[in-house]
C-alpha cells in the first residue's frame with residue numbers, strides 16, 4: 001500500500017478543473033456551488049479517474065460522496081444498459097442521499113440511477129433494475145435479495161464503492177458485502193471509505209482491493225469532531241424536556257436534531273414540543289419508510305425545526321443547517337455518540353452538541369468523556385433571564 005499526503009488547503013491549491021474531470025461534471029459542480037475541492041476530493045479524484053483502487057479514511061461531511069461520485073459517473077459515461085457501478089451503503093437513508101447526490105452531479109444527463117434498500121416495496125426497485133440502470137446504490141441486505149432473485153446482475157460491474165464501511169461492519173453487513181464482492185468480476189475498481197479502520201475492514205481491503213492508494217484525511221476519526229463544540233449540561237431526568245425547551249429558546253440556532261434512546265421517549269418529547277408550538281417531529285422505527293423520508297425532507301426544507309430521533313432512524317442524516325445536536329440521553333457507546341454529533345457541523349460549518357446529564361448518568365458520562373478524549377464545556381441550562 002502507498003500513502004498519499006493530504007494536499008494543503010491553501011489558496012494556491014488546485015481547483016476542480018485541475019482534477020481531470022469532464023466538462024459536464026465541472027458544470028454540475030459549479031451549479032452546486034462547490035468552489036474548491038475538499039481535501040478528500042483533491043486527493044481521491046485523480047487516482048480514481050486513472051482506475052486505481054482506493055482506501056479513504058474520511059468522515060461524513062468531508063465531501064467523500066463527490067470524491068467517489070464524480071469518478072464513478074465518468075466511469076459509466078456512455079455505458080450500455082446494465083449495472084456498471086455499484087455503491088454499497090449501510091442504511092437506506094445514506095443510499096437515498098448518495099443517489100440524490102449522484103443525480104445532482106449527473107444533472108442534464110439521462111443517466112438512470114437505481115436506489116435499492118430494505119423496508120420498501122420491491123416493485124419500483126425491480127423496475128429500475130429491469131430498465132437497465134448503469135448505477136445502483138443500495139444496502140447490502142436488499143442487494144443480496146435482488147441478486148438471489150436474479151433481478152440484479154453483477155457480471156458487468158466494473159466500479160464498486162463501499163461507503164461508510166465501518167458502519168456496514170457495525171450493522172452486521174460484512175458477510176453480505178463480501179458475498180457481493182465475490183459475485184463481481186475481479187477486474188473491477190474498488191473505492192472503500194470508512195471513518196475508522198477496524199481490523200475487519202482492513203482485512204476486507206487487503207482481500208478485495210488491488211494495490212490501493214491510501215488516503216487519511218484530517219487525521220481521520222481522531223479530529224472528526226474538532227469543529228463541533230461539545231457541552232454537557234446537568235439536568236435531572238424529570239427536567240430534561242424543560243431543559244430541552246430552554247435550549248431551543250435560548251440558543252442561536254437553526255435546525256436541531258435531538259436523540260433519545262427509545263421510541264416512547266422520542267414521542268413524548270415531540271408531543272411536549274408540539275404543544276408549545278415548536279415545529280417538531282419524531283423519527284423512529286415505528287414510522288414507515290415513507291413517513292421517515294417525509295420527516296427528513298421536512299427538516300431539509302425547513303418545514304420542521306426539530307427532529308427527535310432514535311439512533312437507528314437518524315443514521316446518515318445529512319442536513320447542512322442542523323446547528324445543534326442535543327442528547328436527551330447519552331448513548332451506550334462512544335462510537336454512537338460520535339456518530340450522533342456528526343449530524344451537525346456539516347459541509348465545513350461549525351456545530352454544537354449538548355448532552356443533558358442526570359445525576360445517575362454521571363458515571364456513564366465520565367466514562368464516555370474519557371473514551372472520547374473530547375473537551376466538554378460543562379455548563380448549565382439557560383435560565384429565564386438568559387432566554388429573555
Ligand code: AMP
Nearest residue numbers: 034036037038060061062063064065347
Ligand atoms: P459528504 O461528506 O459527501 O456527505 O458531503 C457533505 C456535504 O458537503 C454535502 O452537503 C455536500 O453537498 C457538500 N460538499 C461536498 N463537496 C463540497 C465542496 N467541494 N464545496 C462545498 N460543499 C461541498
